[in-house]
Structures are given as structure tokens and as C-alpha cells.
Amino acid sequence: MSPSADDPPFPECPDPPGQTLAVIAEVLYLMNLLLLPGFAFLILLGLYFKEGGAPQLARCHLRQTVAASLWAVALLGAANGLILLLGGYAMPATWVVVILYFTVCHSTLVLLGVLGLAKAMAGRTFIYPVVGRRCDG
Template sequence: MDDADRQRAICAHALYLANLLLAPGLGFAALWWCRRRWQPQAGAELRGHLRQAFVAALWSGALLLLVSLAVVLLGGLGNSATWVLLILYFTLIHAALVLSGAYALARAMAGLPCRYPLPGLWRPR
């Protein structure tokens, strides 16, 4: 992977982390825009990094929003057990997603391929 592709892979994973930590939605929109812009001329490794970051961002949003919403709908807002479960779930899943994003960012900085541990992102080499 050449230096420009490596910088773009780093940017993709940094935007994934920005979507989780700093600016949800805005980071995703920037990641979507970068993926659309860089995908046509990208090499195989950069395409892999772009796909991994984008699909992981989709999964992250689904895991955090939809499951949290389901917990609230099933348990009710007035139930204290719902709040304990919701806070525990959100904290643990969010931490796991941030750690996997930091790992992917480190791999991109090293110029190595990375695979997020999410369904649909594992492909045989």
C-alpha cells in the first residue's frame, strides 16, 4: 500500500472513531463521503480498509441504537432494571467498538490489513 492509500486508510478508521466518540452522524457522513470519493481509484488494501470502516460504522449504529431501543421498549422507562441493563449494555458494547476501532487504526497506521470482529466483515483470505 502506497503512502497516500495508507493515509486514506488511517483517515477512514479515524472517522469511524470520530463517529463513535466525537460527532455521531457527522463522522459517519464524512466516512460515507470519503468512501464514495476514494473507492474508484483505491487499491485492494485501501478498498478493504474503507469497506471495513464503513460497514463497522453501520453495525455500530445498529448495535447501539436498535438494541438500546429494544431494551427500552421491552422493559419500559419506569423500570429501574431497564436502566441498569441499558447502561451496562451501552457501556460494554460502546467500549468494545471503540477498542476494535483503535486496533483497526493502529493496523492502518502500520500499513497492515484489518478485519473488525463483526458479522459480515470476516472473509477468507
């Protein structure tokens, strides 16, 4: 039987349980890094603690994004500590540290967030390399 013109090219697949919450978690993670630092993290933390009974996909993405956000805070704190050790914010070395931080740390965390968002939109789990936590089934 040949498909008619009204049939979609691919059959509809239902979204996996927890996919919407997984996407929201990844979007909040990226918003925390790029648009609304702190505010988006508080919303993400609220979801993390509120959605303990969420499906495994959502729990995994929530766990990953909270862990990566905490690492982002730690790395930013380390960069600030290094700036203070090098003589404070008035020193030329400050810009070296700032540029290195944004080039290496911040951009890596953003790219991992984009990859996590793509996986969430595909309905798949994702463990952030190095900074992520295991997703136990």
C-alpha cells in the same frame, strides 16, 4: 561501514499506497463513536462511495469502518428497542440496559477501532472480528 551520527537509526520506508486514507477512515470511525456521531459517519460514507478506485489498503479499511459503523447503529437501535420493551425510559431497568450496552458493545467497538487505527498506521489491513467484511485483494 559504520553509520554516521546524521544517519537515522532506521532507513526510511515509503508509506504503502492508500495508508493515509486508511488512517482517515479509522479516525472517522472513532470520531463517529466518541466525538461527532452522525456527522463523522456521513463523512465516512462520502469517502466510502467516492474512493471506489482507492488502493486495496484504503478500500479494506473503508469497508471495515463502514460495516462496523452500521453494526454500531444496529446495536444502539437494539438497545433502544430493549429499553422500550422493558417499559420505557422511566423504568429502572433502563439503566441496566444502558450500562450493559456501553460496557459490552460500545467499548468493544471503540477498542476494535483503536486496533484498526494501529493497523492502518502500520500500513496493514485489518478485518474487524464478527462485524467486519472480507477484504478481497
